[in-house]
Amino acid sequence: MTATRPTDTVRPANKRGAARLAAVQALYQMEIGGGELADVVTEFELFRLGQEIDGDEYREADSIFFRDIVAGVVAEQKVIDPTIHQALVEGWPLKRIDVTLREILRAGMWELMKRKDVPAKVVITEYVDVARAFFVEDEPKIVNAVLDKLARAWRVKEFEG
Structure with missing residues (x-):
């Protein structure tokens, strides 16, 4: 069973x-603009998180x-990318997927790998x-299917029984 709710909720x-x-x-x-980790994290913390920008709160x-998430993804990308690539449908390499979806x-995937305190179904x-x-x-x-497949491989015990 995958972890989803009705799409209207x-x-x-x-x-x-x-x-x-x-x-x-x-x-x-960072991927589109090539910004450095420390600079992008600082910008978000100072100017976006909990702030109002152009009328959007x-x-x-x-x-x-x-x-943790941003730094973790950057640090573990050499493990994360091939792992996701293997979970994708054949013929759809990770680099071919929309940047936001990627x-x-x-x-x-980082959370599934590193945050064992968060249940896999919650991550999904x-x-x-x-x-x-x-x-x-x-x-x-797609996110549901790929993360569910990855969770079942990385968090086997959570799906037993």
């Missing part, structure tokens, strides 16, 4: 959820969790919610 993000969303945005910014986020999968559900913040078509389903 979107919960407001808590501080960790806001941190996940911001982490995906920061990773996107950014939710308060768990800044430590945000930093960053969602990277952040989710949270990143499906992040995907819904950016996409309305098939991408949330």
